[in-house]
Amino acid sequence: MRVVNLCRHKTVGWEGLIFVDDDGRIRITNGVCIWAPTPHRLDSLEMVAEVDVQDILTYMAGRIEWEPIAALLQGELPDFRQDVEYLSRSLIQNVSYEISDKHVRITSPSTCFVDMCLSSRWELEPLLDNYHQVLQMAKAQKVKVSYSAHMKRTLVTEWEMYKSSVVEQAALFRHLVTQAHVVETRGIHCGHIDDKELALMMGIRDKLMPYEYGNSILSRISEIAHQLETFQRDLTRNPQCYSMIVL
Incomplete structure (x- = not known):
């Protein structure tokens, strides 16, 4: 489990984090709910450099099922701050993401980061x-x-x-x-x-x-x-x- 970004809801204003859980799934939480990162939900968020960690932990307090995420916030977030400077830089424009179970291709106009296909399976x-x-x-x-x-x-x-x-x-x-x-x-x-x-x-x-x-x-x-x-x-x-x- 690890933090990959910090976020704030554009209209409601709550703060949260985007993390990868132990099963490798990307999740979003504000300490009250956990969501999958659908395109609509991601569009409603802005990425930020800081969040009120104590506020999020207060929402999680006393809920056993939230303990792993609370531990993540308390233990890993200081290390994650090393990423904050990088994430504050400008996004590279026109990056194309093609991601499916059989093909992953991520490119920009000047760079191919990955272009891999899963081999056909024969009997x-x-x-x-x-x-x-x-x-x-x-x-x-x-x-x-x-x-x-x-x-x-x-x-x-x-x-x-x-x-x-x-x-x-x-x-x-x-x-x-x-x-x-x-x-x-x-x-x-x-x-x-x-x-x-x-x-x-x-x-x-x-x-x-x-x-x-x-x-x-x-x-x-x-x-x-x-x-x-x-x-x-x-x-x-x-x-x-x-x-x-x-x-």
Whole structure:
């Protein structure tokens, strides 16, 4: 749990904080209620450098369910003040945020901060079925077959590694999505080298990048899947298009 910004309601005037809870969700509180950061609610707030902490703690007093947030205010807020100077700087204009469960892209006119996609998830049995169908079609059409790509061996012997990589990448990507929402909520300011939350997001991005390398098991399985689909489509539409295929 950590504080990511301080806020004040533009019309009502109450002060509060924006924080990330232990489940990685972004929340807004004024000590009386807790809300999710919907676009409408965020539009009703202005970010500020100071809030009346004692006033917020008074609202929380005596309520057991508020104790973790009260402890956060008392323990972390002094450290958070290091962010205040950064958050007081001008926002970078025209930053685009595209955040979904499968794609995270944050860019400004001059910088791409992150552009990551969650890999497609493949199942073993359909891929093996496609492999055998392509092989049968090629033989029926008297197309020569080379097995130098070792597609079947890769699918069978490295599938457990593939499944583990899928799980690892998915967990990291969920973390990236959550952190991207934190960055969006705070905005990216001038001199963003000082932005701790942006740096955290970039660190997650860096951990995800090896899963996209061409020699990663995720990339190799995806390449096999797409190649099998191409062979199957081409052999169906134009049986004369290949003199040899490589499986």
